[in-house]
Amino acid sequence: MSDKNSRRSFIKQAAVAAAAFTIVPRHVLGGSGFVAPSDKLMVAGIGVGGKGESDIKSFYDSGKAEIAFLCDVDDRRSAKTRGRFPKAKYYKDYREMLDKEHKHIDAVSVSGPDHNHAIHALAAMELGKHVYVQKPLTHDIWEARVLTDAAKRYKVVTQMGNQGSSNDGTRQVKEWYEAGLVGDVHTVYCWTDRPVWPQGIKWPAGKAEIPKELDWDLWLGTAPQKDYVDHLVPFNWRGWWDYGTGALGDMGCHLVEVPFSVLGLQYVQDVHASVGTVYVDEFKRGVFPESCPPSSHATMTFPKTDRTAGPVTLHWMDGGIQPARPEELEANEIFGDGGNGILMIGTKGKILADTYGENARLLPTSRKEQVALKYERVPGQASGHYAQWVEACIAGYGKKEVSAPFEISGPLTECLLMANLAIRGADMNVDGKYPGRNLKLLWDNDNMKVTNFDMVNQFVKREYRSGWEMKYKF
The missing domain is CATH 3.40.50.720 (NAD(P)-binding Rossmann-like Domain)
Incomplete structure (x- = not known):
């Protein structure tokens, strides 16, 4: 016992x-x-x-x-x-x-x-x-x-x-492209109906009482010290340059990702932009540099890659601006998903897709060519994006692929922020003049610097609020 x-x-x-x-x-x-x-x-x-x-x-x-x-x-x-x-x-x-x-x-x-x-x-x-x-x-x-x-x-x-980026759409478009169905893509359009938050407005006058549940100092973090104002938290911060990155930051990663990945794009070599303005009254147009503009059109040039025959021109449009409707699209067919879309133009044809690369189709949509599945799909597609990361973390660094590692999403983010440099530059007011308008910004990628309009370089690496600096040496 x-x-x-x-x-x-x-x-x-x-x-x-x-x-x-x-x-x-x-x-x-x-x-x-x-x-x-x-x-x-x-x-x-x-x-x-x-x-x-x-x-x-x-x-x-x-x-x-x-x-x-x-x-x-x-x-x-x-x-x-x-x-x-x-x-x-x-x-x-x-x-x-x-x-x-x-x-x-x-x-x-x-x-x-x-x-x-x-x-x-x-x-x-x-x-x-x-x-x-x-x-x-x-x-x-x-x-x-x-x-x-x-x-x-x-x-x-x-x-x-x-x-x-975990949807089937990107992989299908890549398979079509590599099979030669649209030839060499040289021009791309990505557009969105956002912003759906206020932009092109003046910073609110006065200050509001900070909600007791909110630590305003921690929320500000790296941003300049400012008084709390109503309607900034939790969503409308997107329209202010101190905190957000406008419609490009919100939707660009979902739309530009498809051509960026399929064509193997990397860094922008030059970019120019035009921006929408607002009227403060019936006689005077208003430009408020602290706020992202209500609409914009940025045109980026990417160098030739091993997947393209030459440079690629990518147009970004927001605020409801859209490119010309493709002639191959029937009169009653929706252009993109109605508010957002991706159009890739090649030497032999065109590809149209919705947000996240969904509903990708060849134009005209009567084209139904089939190609072999070449790239492994992510189980659950967009919803599986999260499990994919969890499983890769469990496996350990370098053991499993993920759809948007920083080696891809870092350069993708950089190209979008380059477009924002041109957008911000177009809104810069110097003694009533706008020296950044009608310029093509030339980018020195190795040194992370615009070489022909120094005023925008302050936004490449902004000055953080004291005590919140991020220190890193390459």
């Missing part, structure tokens, strides 16, 4: 020890990529309201992620996610969370406003954490270059939140 009791006690103690072992984060047990017995990725979320809320839920729904920590500067926005994951410890300051909990975190999801993406992501990467960052990857070109480099330096699995 004594032997049996001892054996029974040993088995019970071993079971308790094994159960405790399964909740230890993967990196503690053997470095990045170690598969813990629980096979769960310990995820921390920074910015867990709005899109961050759906991101966190999608990681959890993969069945392979544990939501361990939540961080948000606004208790109102985070309430739903905190209610869904009551066991996750909650912080307001991401620095405190990473400092105290980094030993218990495998991966970090970043989904705050654009201007703080880079500082949040880099802080996590420097600790060896895998990162998922909402689009656009960063607010500035320099920041995008930093995160692209840091992903390789710290050997972490990365993914940007342009979930359409």
